[in-house]
Amino acid sequence: MWLALRGMEVHAVDISPVAIELARRLAEEHEVAHRIRFEVWDLDDGLPAGPSVDLLVCHMFREPRLYPAMVERIVPGGALAVAGLSEIGGEPGSFRAGRGELRQAFSALRVVAEGEGNGVTWFFGRKAA
Ligand SMILES: C[S@@+](CC[C@H](N)C(=O)[O-])C[C@H]1O[C@@H](n2cnc3c(N)ncnc32)[C@H](O)[C@@H]1O
Structure with a gap:
């Protein structure tokens, strides 16, 4: 929206x-x-077919198997925004990212902003143009 x-x-x-x-x-x-x-x-089947995007947003959904495809789907110069639950400051669980998970998963991107704590994690990065 x-x-x-x-x-x-x-x-x-x-x-x-x-x-x-x-x-x-x-x-x-x-x-x-x-x-x-x-x-x-069903994202268990991977990302749906579609063209590359300027911005990919993943909000409060965790599936590490999708991380490479998410990076691949972004156009050069495009951006990725991810926010979700974290084990840092929260409880362990399969819905929660581990310490440094997003930074490591999206290391191919330039970090614009990121953070983790109080049970949440977020990452905003840009792909090289
Ligand atoms: C915590 S809610 C977040 C909803 C929304 N993205 C938001 O931020 O308000 C998690 C969402 O993931 C969806 N979901 C769970 N498993 C899914 C899957 N395998 N493929 C696609 N969506 C899934 C649920 O239906 C639910 O809407």
Whole structure:
């Protein structure tokens, strides 16, 4: 929604038809649904097919097997924004990134901002142009 409200063309993915339907309704209310391609997709099967993107956002979903494909999907000069749960300052668990996980996974990108603590982690990086 945030990206579409700022004029970007968005491909939005979640495995839950309920989540996708709620997002579609919200987008319609804000008159940006025409800028968003909604897709019910199981990310256990990898990223859905699509062109390279200027910005890839992964918010509160962890699947380390996708990390290489996420980097690959970004155009030269493009950006990656990831935020999720962390074991640092939080409990261990498969939904939580370990210490330094995002920095290591996305070491091919230039770090713009990153952090981990209080049970959360985030990374924003740029691919070389
Ligand atoms: C913590 S919620 C975050 C939702 C949303 N990204 C946000 O930040 O508000 C985790 C989301 O991951 C989705 N999810 C879980 N397993 C998935 C999978 N295998 N493929 C795609 N989405 C999945 C869930 O349906 C849920 O909407």
